[in-house]
Amino acid sequence: MDEIILLKLGELVLKGLNRRSFEDKLIGNARRRLKDLGQFRVYTKQSTMYVEPLEETCDMDGAWLAMSRLFGVVGLSRARACAKDKDALLACAKTYLDGRLRAAKTFKVESKRADKSFPMTSVELSRYVGGELDEAYPNLQVDVHHPELTVYLEVRDYAAYVHADPEPGAGGLPVGIGGRAVSLLSGGIDSPVASWMIAKRGIALELVHFFSYPYTSEQAKQKVLDLAKLLTPWCGHMVVHVVPFTAIQEELRRKCPEELFTVLMRRFMMRIAEQVAQRTGAGALVTGECLGQVASQTMEAMRATTAVCSLPILRPVVGMDKEEIVRIARKIGTFETSILPYEDCCTVFTPRHPRLRPVLGELECAEAALDVDGLVAAAVDGIERLRV
Numbered sequence: 001m002d003e004i005i006l007l008k009l010g011e012l013v014l015k016g017l018n019r020r021s022f023e024d025k026l027i028g029n030a031r032r033r034l035k036d037l038g039q040f041r042v043y044t045k046q047s048t049m050y051v052e053p054l055e056e057t058c059d060m061d062g063a064w065l066a067m068s069r070l071f072g073v074v075g076l077s078r079a080r081a082c083a084k085d086k087d088a089l090l091a092c093a094k095t096y097l098d099g100r101l102r103a104a105k106t107f108k109v110e111s112k113r114a115d116k117s118f119p120m121t122s123v124e125l126s127r128y129v130g131g132e133l134d135e136a137y138p139n140l141q142v143d144v145h146h147p148e149l150t151v152y153l154e155v156r157d158y159a160a161y162v163h164a165d166p167e168p169g170a171g172g173l174p175v176g177i178g179g180r181a182v183s184l185l186s187g188g189i190d191s192p193v194a195s196w197m198i199a200k201r202g203i204a205l206e207l208v209h210f211f212s213y214p215y216t217s218e219q220a221k222q223k224v225l226d227l228a229k230l231l232t233p234w235c236g237h238m239v240v241h242v243v244p245f246t247a248i249q250e251e252l253r254r255k256c257p258e259e260l261f262t263v264l265m266r267r268f269m270m271r272i273a274e275q276v277a278q279r280t281g282a283g284a285l286v287t288g289e290c291l292g293q294v295a296s297q298t299m300e301a302m303r304a305t306t307a308v309c310s311l312p313i314l315r316p317v318v319g320m321d322k323e324e325i326v327r328i329a330r331k332i333g334t335f336e337t338s339i340l341p342y343e344d345c346c347t348v349f350t351p352r353h354p355r356l357r358p359v360l361g362e363l364e365c366a367e368a369a370l371d372v373d374g375l376v377a378a379a380v381d382g383i384e385r386l387r388v
């Protein structure tokens with residue numbers, strides 16, 4: 001138990017967001033992620049969150065990984081505990097950071113002293129340990145302005161800690177602090193990335209998936225559940241609302257012009273998602289739409305889908321290139337699952353010549369042949385809710 005994790009908090013000072021609620025949310029999220037990894041003490045002090053193991057059996061590597069995916073954290077470091085004594089701190093720095101001290105050319109030491117009874121000031125302690133390290137490592141030179149390596153010493157109430165520069169954290173804001181949104185999750189590459197990007201801004205997510213059994217297989221549904229699970233280290237536990245979509249698609253195929261099929265189908269998706277939002281207290285919808293990618297992703301098609309919703313539709317990847325989206329998908333770990341080759345409900349009924357620039361009046365006219373409200377209500381009634 002001689003190691004702890006220090007987390008640097010992110011955009012705390014956001015206008016309107018008060019610090020206390022930011023920290024409380026972050027602590028709650030951290031505790032939930034650590035629950036299965038052992039007993040930890042988690043608290044914040046001066047823009048730093050401390051994660052301290054309380055038993056020898058705590059999984060520190062697991063905790064490190066979990067904390068590196070916690071939104072609201074900009075940087076994290078592992079710190080080694082030692083006795084509250086200048087030579088103990090020096091010895092600890094030499095053993096714990098030996099590799100990094102050998103690799104760097106320039107360095108400085110920075111000290112923080114929470115325990116004011118410690119016999120040296122922060123400056124004196126930094127000077128002492130810095131001087132000794134400078135002598136012990138001939139490769140090192142002190143540079144207080146732009147050091148390659150900063151050695152941090154912290155003298156706290158019941159122990160002292162040594163750590164080096166923090167590694168980048170997940171950034172963003174604690175999930176839940178900005179409310180809730182409904183994200184439309186397909187089995188593709190884009191929608192998991194879009195979900196992740198909105199969660200990163202502090203939004204808790206409900207996931208909605210449209211399932212077209214038997215046109216799409218159980219495996220296709222499992223793939224979406226797997227994607228949802230892959231998002232939980234970042235987004236926390238979520239509910240996937242699996243919507244039976246086959247009846248609507250069959251009705252559209254029977255009664256509506258083929259070239260309008262895709263955009264009509266997407267209007268149904270948005271209507272149903274909005275109902276889920278209403279029932280879950282969500283304030284927005286999220287999609288993985290990207291301008292120009294496919295026929296249904298023109299501005300005109302977006303206007304047609306937006307027209308059936310009163311909630312804002314967030315499209316975080318709308319202006320990104322495919323490579324940029326793929327880079328994020330790889331980083332967050334969803335890419336390999338997204339490219340598994342199972343049919344999606346959109347690909348099953350793809351029209352041969354989809355209309356690129358649908359006209360609103362024409363869509364409404366086509367929908368006049370349908371019992372829109374009845375179809376939406378039946379789909380919503382048939383929703384299966386699965387927790388991941």
Ligand code: ATP
Nearest residue numbers: 184185186188189190191208209210287288289346
């Ligand atoms: P993705 O890679 O996310 O599948 P895409 O490039 O394939 O996106 P579309 O198939 O046009 O684009 O879908 C656009 C968006 O509509 C998706 O990003 C997703 O948010 C939503 N969507 C599409 N199909 C489904 C589905 N079966 N269930 C839930 N949402 C869907």
Ligand code: MG
Nearest residue numbers: 186188344346
């Ligand atoms: Mg898709």
